[in-house]
Amino acid sequence: MTKGYLMLQTGEVFSGDWIGAQQDTTGELVFNTSMTGYQEMMTDPSYAGQILTFCYPMIGNYGVNLHDVESKEIAVSAVIMSDACEEPSHYQSVMTLSEKLAQAGVSGLTNLDTRALVAIIRKHQTVRARIVADPSSITTMSAWKQESTLELVKTVAIPEPETIGSGDLHIVLVDFGYKKSIVNELLEAVCKVTIVPFTTTFEKIALINPDGILISNGPGDPTDLAAYFPFVKRLSEAYPTLGICLGHQLLALAYGGKTKKMPYGHRGSNHPVKELATGKVTITSQNHGYEVIEESIDKKAFHLTHQNVNDQSVEGMIHRSLPILSVQFHPEAHPGPSDAAYIFQEFLQHVKTRREQTCHSVHS
Numbered sequence: 001m002t003k004g005y006l007m008l009q010t011g012e013v014f015s016g017d018w019i020g021a022q023q024d025t026t027g028e029l030v031f032n033t034s035m036t037g038y039q040e041m042m043t044d045p046s047y048a049g050q051i052l053t054f055c056y057p058m059i060g061n062y063g064v065n066l067h068d069v070e071s072k073e074i075a076v077s078a079v080i081m082s083d084a085c086e087e088p089s090h091y092q093s094v095m096t097l098s099e100k101l102a103q104a105g106v107s108g109l110t111n112l113d114t115r116a117l118v119a120i121i122r123k124h125q126t127v128r129a130r131i132v133a134d135p136s137s138i139t140t141m142s143a144w145k146q147e148s149t150l151e152l153v154k155t156v157a158i159p160e161p162e163t164i165g166s167g168d169l170h171i172v173l174v175d176f177g178y179k180k181s182i183v184n185e186l187l188e189a190v191c192k193v194t195i196v197p198f199t200t201t202f203e204k205i206a207l208i209n210p211d212g213i214l215i216s217n218g219p220g221d222p223t224d225l226a227a228y229f230p231f232v233k234r235l236s237e238a239y240p241t242l243g244i245c246l247g248h249q250l251l252a253l254a255y256g257g258k259t260k261k262m263p264y265g266h267r268g269s270n271h272p273v274k275e276l277a278t279g280k281v282t283i284t285s286q287n288h289g290y291e292v293i294e295e296s297i298d299k300k301a302f303h304l305t306h307q308n309v310n311d312q313s314v315e316g317m318i319h320r321s322l323p324i325l326s327v328q329f330h331p332e333a334h335p336g337p338s339d340a341a342y343i344f345q346e347f348l349q350h351v352k353t354r355r356e357q358t359c360h361s362v363h364s
């Protein structure tokens with residue numbers, strides 16, 4: 001195997017073995033604690049621009065299949081794992097993980113100490129890193145350059161609108177880098193879904209005459225998308241709206257709230273979230289590096305619905321008079337448990353109620 005190097009901006013250098021494409025790559029180094037779901041993680045567009053370290057020691061043991069993908073392409077910039085399994089066993093597997101990485105032109109590094117890496121990330125909190133063939137190759141600061149959020153979102157969002165399904169309720173999904181499982185949840189609930197690029201105007205969306213709006217997840221820093229806050233606010237004032245992850249952050253920002261970078265984010269499949277109204281705790285799937293600052297939320301407009309049990313961070317909110325709800329966690333799971341799928345039902349209940357009210361006022 002060919003040697004590759006992981007260089008951290010904090011100064012440490014790890015040597016490992018290349019798998020997949022052997023291509024120099026830069027990104028923020030993050031870690032995910034899930035035991036399974038590497039395929040869903042690698043194809044989750046919210047990971048664009050990031051180098052993902054898997055905490056679980058063996059990755060690739062059930063191969064790569066044609067189903068467990070959250071988008072068409074691998075979205076993550078590169079992957080790091082302790083042990084890459086080259087002899088997978090699963091009836092749906094069509095290739096190995098390293099074959100998939102090579103096919104997609106994405107680099108991976110294996111046979112390095114991921115536990116030490118995670119300890120470094122936890123200590124320094126935000127760490128940029130570079131995977132290189134030659135560790136003496138980094139001479140300038142520009143080698144560590146970060147893409148802008150807008151560039152990242154543009155690479156993962158769909159270029160043209162697309163309509164799927166033929167259900168009765170029509171949901172417009174505003175795409176900042178959506179996960180396929182969000183669409184699947186809506187289709188299973190018998191919705192028709194029109195996915196529109198995040199650059200679509202309010203007027204174009206109004207022409208579709210949606211019953212509800214879903215603001216998607218997506219990569220990068222939500223404050224970089226300030227140009228879209230008025231658009232998000234206008235949509236949510238006009239239609240029942242659900243925001244997921246980046247969508248939740250954008251809704252908070254659109255209503256005057258603030259977000260901040262977390263120490264090292266929440267990425268995993270077992271994040272406990274408390275529903276404040278009932279005290280019930282569900283185990284959720286998460287992938288985010290930013291959070292909404294609780295004190296910044298206008299409490300006259302919104303109230304908190306969910307809170308993280310580990311660090312008390314904001315996990316969800318609802319508008320006091322309008323049908324606008326948002327969650328920081330991933331109710332669509334994939335990977336991870338589906339315990340929070342009820343959020344879709346809650347949203348669709350608001351959508352149905354609004355539709356009944358509108359039909360009523362038209363006929364009366």
Ligand SMILES: NC(=O)CC[C@H](N)C(=O)O
Binds near residue numbers: 046221222
């Ligand atoms: N999954 C997401 O939508 C992530 C949102 C945002 N990019 C963050 O890291 O916080």
